[in-house]
Amino acid sequence: xxxxxxxxxxxxxxxxxxxxxxxxxxxxxxxxxxxxxxxxxxxxxxxxxxxxxxxxxxxxxxxxxxxxxxxxxxxxxxxxxxxxxxxxxxxxxxxxxxxxxxxxxxxxxxxxxxxxxxxxxxxxxxxxxxxxxxxxxxxxxxxxxxxxxxxxxxxxxxxxxxxxxxxxxxxxxxxxx
Amino acid sequence: xxxxxxxxxxxxxxxxxxxxxxxxxxxxxxxxxxxxxxxxxxxxxxxxxxxxxxxxxxxxxxxxxxxxxxxxxxxxxxxxxxxxxxxxxxxxxxxxxxxxxxxxxxxxxxxxxxxxxxxxxxxxxxxxxxxxxxxxxxxxxxxxxxxxxxxxxxxxxxxxxxxxxxxxxxxxxxxxx
Numbered sequence: 443x444x445x446x447x448x449x450x451x452x453x454x455x456x457x458x459x460x461x462x463x464x465x466x467x468x469x470x471x472x473x474x475x476x477x478x479x480x481x482x483x484x485x486x487x488x489x490x491x492x493x494x495x496x497x498x499x500x501x502x503x504x505x506x507x508x509x510x511x512x513x514x515x516x517x518x519x520x521x522x523x524x525x526x527x528x529x530x531x532x533x534x535x536x537x538x539x540x541x542x543x544x545x546x547x548x549x550x551x552x553x554x555x556x557x558x559x560x561x562x563x564x565x566x567x568x569x570x571x572x573x574x575x576x577x578x579x580x581x582x583x584x585x586x587x588x589x590x591x592x593x594x595x596x597x598x599x600x601x602x603x604x605x606x607x608x609x610x611x612x613x614x615x616x617x618x619x
Numbered sequence: 620x621x622x623x624x625x626x627x628x629x630x631x632x633x634x635x636x637x638x639x640x641x642x643x644x645x646x647x648x649x650x651x652x653x654x655x656x657x658x659x660x661x662x663x664x665x666x667x668x669x670x671x672x673x674x675x676x677x678x679x680x681x682x683x684x685x686x687x688x689x690x691x692x693x694x695x696x697x698x699x700x701x702x703x704x705x706x707x708x709x710x711x712x713x714x715x716x717x718x719x720x721x722x723x724x725x726x727x728x729x730x731x732x733x734x735x736x737x738x739x740x741x742x743x744x745x746x747x748x749x750x751x752x753x754x755x756x757x758x759x760x761x762x763x764x765x766x767x768x769x770x771x772x773x774x775x776x777x778x779x780x781x782x783x784x785x786x787x788x789x790x791x792x793x794x795x796x
Contacts, residue, residue, distance in 0.1 A: 488712035488722045495713055516698050524698045528705020533713050535665035535706065536672055545665045 447600060448474070450507035450543070451593030452498065453585045454530040456487070459494050460585025463505045464576065466597035473576035474505060476586040487529070495533035502541035510538040511596035513588065514547035548595050553588070556595035624777060625651070627684035627720070628769030629675065630762045631707040633664070636671050637762025640682045641753065643774035650753035651682060653763040664706070672710035679718035687715040688773035690765065691724035725772050730765070733772035 446467045453460035462476035481493035502510075512534060519527070538545045551561040558571045569587045572578065575594060582590070623644045630637035639653035658670035679687075689711060696704070715722045728738035735748045746764045749755065752771060759767070 486716075486722070488716040491709055491713050492716040516702065519698050521693050521696050521698060521701045524701035525693065525705040525708070528702040529709030529712065531702070532668055532706035532709025536668050536710050536713065539663075539665040539669040545663070 448507045449509050449511055449593040449596045450501055450505055451511045451589035452534050453513050453588035454534055456490060456526050456530055458585045460589035461501055462586055462590030462593050464593040471575055473578060476590050478583050478585050491529055491533045494530055495537055498534050498537035502537055502543055507543055509544045509546050509596055511592040512545055512547050513592055514549050546596050548592055553591045553595040556598040557591045625684045626686050626688055626770040626773045627678055627682055628688045628766035629711050630690050630765035631704060631711055633667060633703050633707055635762045637766035638678055639763055639767030639770050641770040648752055650755060653767050655760050655762050668706055668710045671707055672714055675711050675714035679714055679720055684720055686721045686723050686773055688769040689722055689724050690769055691726050723773050725769055730768045730772040733775040734768045
């Protein structure tokens with residue numbers, strides 16, 4: 443793991459896209475910023491997507507993240523809502539690609555597990571865990587909280603992977619290699 | 620209807636995106652170009668989307684279309700394929716928005732109906748109808764044929780709407796207004 447890793451979490455949605463930036467250093471996480479993007483309702487779908495894309499381009503330029511952690515949520519959706527969400531995911535990934543930022547995807551269950559220790563945690567548990575971990579006071583918009591949780595999830599997973607990469611080869615039985 | 624209307628049809632797909640440009644003048648359609656875009660398989664999803672986006676940006680700059688006709692296909696898809704398709708749709712719409720090109724969406728059934736007279740036409744019937752209407756010789760990639768069909772569909776629908784707009788108000792009974 444590098445000295446510090448900065449992650450931009452994005453919880454995509456046509457109506458509200460949440461974002462949150464967390465920096466991870468050995469033994470500590472630091473909250474850098476969070477917020478939501480809501481394109482004006484009167485815009486066409488294409489212009490709404492342009493609005494969201496512009497916001498993510500700006501986030502990437504402002505925070506220069508090492509990675510973008512994006513929600514990947516297939517469960518409990520119908521085909522039409524998957525289309526709408528896919529469209530937002532598309533323009534978010536495009537912004538990341540243009541900025542040279544790696545995209546990592548996490549399901550809500552993975553995010554909850556990383557942040558609270560349980561893949562089935564309630565929304566309020568996730569929010570409390572984030573507030574504690576990042577020493578935040580006051581209420582955060584739900585979509586921004588989810589975005590911060592995604593960023594934290596990536597940092598946790600990243601750290602875990604680094605630890606596993608350092609230790610796993612010696613600990614795996616021969617048959618598993 | 621203007622003197623001529625130029626339409627860029629796009630049949631989106633992560634592996635292959637078809638495109639086709641048709642110009643409509645009163646009483647005649649003219650084929651301007653068609654082709655397919657296939658991002659290298661080894662690219663990440665984000666870079667594939669950037670590849671497709673770049674191609675559509677280029678099409679819009681080259682052909683300066685009045686409208687982009689995009690396939691809207693909910694039927695027979697599962698949630699995961701809807702996500703993938705939505706991502707491509709998102710970057711296509713973004714390219715249109717940036718170029719100031721209006722996006723019109725048509726389902727496969729609407730496209731088939733406009734081009735062949737039947738919403739349940741077979742793929743080969745659609746291809747024959749396009750070849751006849753646009754005076755094309757030789758085989759066209761299926762995705763490019765679908766894109767040309769989308770462009771034709773928009774021109775037909777557009778013409779129909781213009782005709783209806785010119786005649787409907789006088790023909791509607793009072794109770795329907």
